[in-house]
Amino acid sequence: MAQQERGRQSRRSILEAAAHVFAERGYDAASTNDILACTGLTRGSLYHHFPSKEAIAVALVQAHGDALVVPEGPVRLQSVIDLTLEFARRLQSDPVLRASVRLTTEQTSFRRPPQTAYEQSLEAIEKLLREARERDELLPGVDVDEAASTIVGCFTGLQIMSQAYTGREDLGTRIGSFWRFFLPGLATPGLIGRLRTTPPAS
Known part of the structure; x- marks a missing residue:
């Protein structure tokens, strides 16, 4: 059990180091030597978990899911x-998740896996919206696929803007504002007043 825990810690250490290096240099300019230098691990340990830089990037994308x-x-x-609010909160504090988002939005030589961060997000939100439609929470005629695509697209744009202006400090506020504008075209009128567009009280 202790060995398994060390393995998980080593893997996480590599992903966090890669996230730091990718953020500093970009995917294409980064090397496994750069990543290794940030971990304190041996080369054998790194290659035990990830055979290549691309394999590390794939694992970072999986972290999005x-x-x-x-x-x-x-x-x-x-x-x-x-x-969306919880994902925004995690983006503010989790370097691995931030690296995952960056790999999705930047144009690099990284060959993205078949299911990218966008498809992961769309799948999760489409499922929830279909369930909402079954419970009569959506306005008649709402196209679930179109709504999900709009939500993911707006979130992506807002997080890029938030990163540029405040280092994502105001991301939660921006997401809350988006929902206040978007809900009247999505939710049944009687439901809107019951929906909270701020994080739940802890």
Whole structure:
């Protein structure tokens, strides 16, 4: 068990080091030597977990999917909102998740896996919106695929703007503002007043 825990810690250390190096130099200019220098691990340990820089990048993209934890709750539209707010909060504090997003939005030589961060996000939100439609939470005629694509696209743009202006410090506020504008075209009128567009009280 202790060996497994050391292995998990080593893997996380490599991903965090790669996130730092990719943020500083970009994917193309980064090397496994640069990543290794930030970890304090041996080359054998690095290659035990990841045979190449591309394999590290693939694992970083997978971290995006791991961060899409769908909140439980009876109102599925609230779950969609909370998913975006929690993802925004994690982007502010998790360097691995930030690297995952950067690999998705930047044009590099990295050959992205078949399911990119965009597809992961779309899949999670489409599922929630279909459940919301089954519970009569959506306005008649709402196209779930179109709504999900708009939500993911707006979130992507807002997080890029937030990064440029405040280093993502105001990302939660920007996401809350988006929902206040977007909900009238999505949710049934009687539901809007019950939906919270700020993080839940801790």
